Amino acid sequence: MMKKVFFVDDEPLIAQGLSSITDWHNYGIEIAGSANDGETALQRIKEEPVDLLITDIMMPRMNGLELIRRVKQIHPRTRFIVLSGYEEFEYVKVGITLGIENYILKPINIDELESTIRHIRGDWEREELNMFRYEEDWRVLRSNILQRWVLGEIEGQEFKHRAELLGIPLNYKYVQALVYRIISQEKPISRLYRLHGLSEECGVIAREAISAEDEVICFPDADEDLVMLYVSNDPEHEQHVLENVPATAKRISELTGLSVWAVSSALSSDFQGVQDSYKQAKQMFQRYLVSGEDKIIYMSPSFIEAEERRPVVWDQEEYIKLLIEGKPEPVVEFIESVLPGAFQSSVIQRSDCLNMAIQLMLSAKDMEDRPDYSEVFAALARINTLHGLIQHVISVVQRSLANRENVQQEYSGHVAILIDQVKEHYAEELSLKTLSQKLDMHPNYLGQLFQQEVGLSFSDYVNQYRIEKATQLLIHTDQKTAEIAASVGYIDTSYFYRQFKKYAGVSPTELRHMYTK
CATH class of the missing domain: 3.40.50.2300 (Response regulator)
Structure with missing residues (x-):
């Protein structure tokens, strides 16, 4: 201030x-x-x-x-x-x-x-x-500074100055990041526990296993993970820290009654390299999903997958037949059998699961008249477990089946013509004014008629249809984003990015990262 x-x-x-x-x-x-x-x-x-x-x-x-x-x-x-x-x-x-x-x-x-x-x-x-020291605000201030530090968003001199004021130890040569993710299927952890209080409890637990010469810095990050930075001047201290990780995770699990996923990074010999150490640990959450029922999952820097990766084979034709029939119970049974059966390890590659899950959801969404792809992709980054992914797939597919039931209706002749024009000419410039002239109708009246029957404005319907086509191209081809934008009717690439984010819930780049071809 x-x-x-x-x-x-x-x-x-x-x-x-x-x-x-x-x-x-x-x-x-x-x-x-x-x-x-x-x-x-x-x-x-x-x-x-x-x-x-x-x-x-x-x-x-x-x-x-x-x-x-x-x-x-x-x-x-x-x-x-x-x-x-x-x-x-x-x-x-x-x-x-x-x-x-x-x-x-x-x-x-x-x-x-x-x-x-x-x-x-x-x-x-x-x-x-x-004023802050004995209040929650002080904890928030300290946590914000530490978050900026591990993300590399604060200059060295500014951090040094803030660290001295906030009691953050700096006179150490080695640092090792450990991140503990508390897995809750129902609500965000911050809705269940005071994160800063939980972080302090974890600090007390962690200090029990280190020598008096070492220190541990604990704080919650923006993803509501508990971060512990072990700092030391002894290069041998890494082994003591790693030996204590499962015990610390167990204590956190006992405190919360929830499963805990612990990830450690390699020891950094440069105290200023804490950003790399933290990034290495966080990337593990992005690469894997928890598939077992274990209360404690621990992944060390030397983690190697327990089983060899192999292509997942499932009967897509049978699944499509079930979707066409439209009966929810057999579809849910298929999803519940095929996803868990494909993965046996307690920790599995996220991309393998997501590819399969997205195919299951898109197969259902593609049969809708006006699919909303945001519900497919927006939640994926927040899912940590195979069980959570299965529930997400089932939920999306069930809604898709219900939408198909509700949308089986006949449009009036003029609205049906507009919809056909969009499907045939979506890559070209489409104007309600131009189309209304062809139909010999006032554009305002035609627009109101379309909104009343379809539930969307004509421009929204065109954009949503174009984004649907762009989504398919992003997933199933290697075309560049600018080429895809042009092929579905967007000459201005930046405008395409904004529209895609609006209708799909994620950017084109994020969608491609979620779905490996």
Whole structure:
């Protein structure tokens, strides 16, 4: 939060010149204004409080010391720097009594002024820290700084400064990241537990297994995972940490009653390389799914899949027949038998499962008249278990079957013509105005008729149909995104990206990553 400074000097050039004497924004300070006498300054400060007041001593109407005395009565937290054209011991004594930060002689020594500002800035930060220290806000502040650090979103000097204020240890050579994901099928973990309190509990558990010379930094990240950074000056400490991971995960599971998925990274010999260590651990969650019923799942840096990867074979023709028949029970039974049966390990490649799951869902969505692909893809990144994936597939397919039942209807002749035009010419420019001329109807009336029967505006229907076609091309071809955009009627690629995100729920790139050809 920016602080405010106000300047007071009976010499206008000095009052105005103080604003450019240093880079105030560099110290997190913005200029609130200036005045040429104490009376005017007091009125201004009454209206708009300031954090720092820099004032001359000898001024008409009200001198600087009286101004300081009056301001302290209404805003006790304001800080003061006094300026004077000559050294006067009596003024210094009074200023000290009033609690001024410094007494600077004119002409102003810029180095001395900046040194004083840095000192005041440090005091402000310590005051803010003391306000946070025993409150939840302090934990949030600390967690936010640590999240920015592991993501590489904070400069080294800024982090060092913040770390000193927040009690984050930096004087270690080695760092190792461990990330614990608590698996909840029903609600986000933050809805079930106070994440920062849970993180502190985990810190207590983790410290039991390390030496007094080492330290562990615990915090929840943006994905609601519990991150533990073990720091040490001993390269042998990695083995002690890894031996303790299952026990720590077990304690977390006991605290929450939920399954815990623990992932550790390789030891980094560069303390500044914590971003790579954290990234390595987080990538494991993106690459795998939990398929077993184990309460504790642990993946070390040397993790190797238990079974050899092989193509998943399933009877797609039989599945399509079941979808065409449209009876929910046999379709659900097929999904429940084919997905679990294809994967036997307790931890499996996410891409293998997602490919199969997406094929099952798209086979059903493709039979809808107006498929909504956002429900297929948007939830996939948040799924951690094979069980959760199966439930998602069943839910999407059941809704798809229900939609087909509800949408079996006849459109009026004019609306049917519009729909046929979209299906045949979606890659071309389509205008309701142009089509209405061909049908000899007013475009507003035709648009209202289409909205009433289809449930979408004509432009929304065209966009949704184009995105449907683009989705198929992204999944089943290696065409570049720009080529796909043009082939479905979007000349402007950036507009295509916006429309795709709007209708599919994910970007074209994200969809392709989710679905490996």
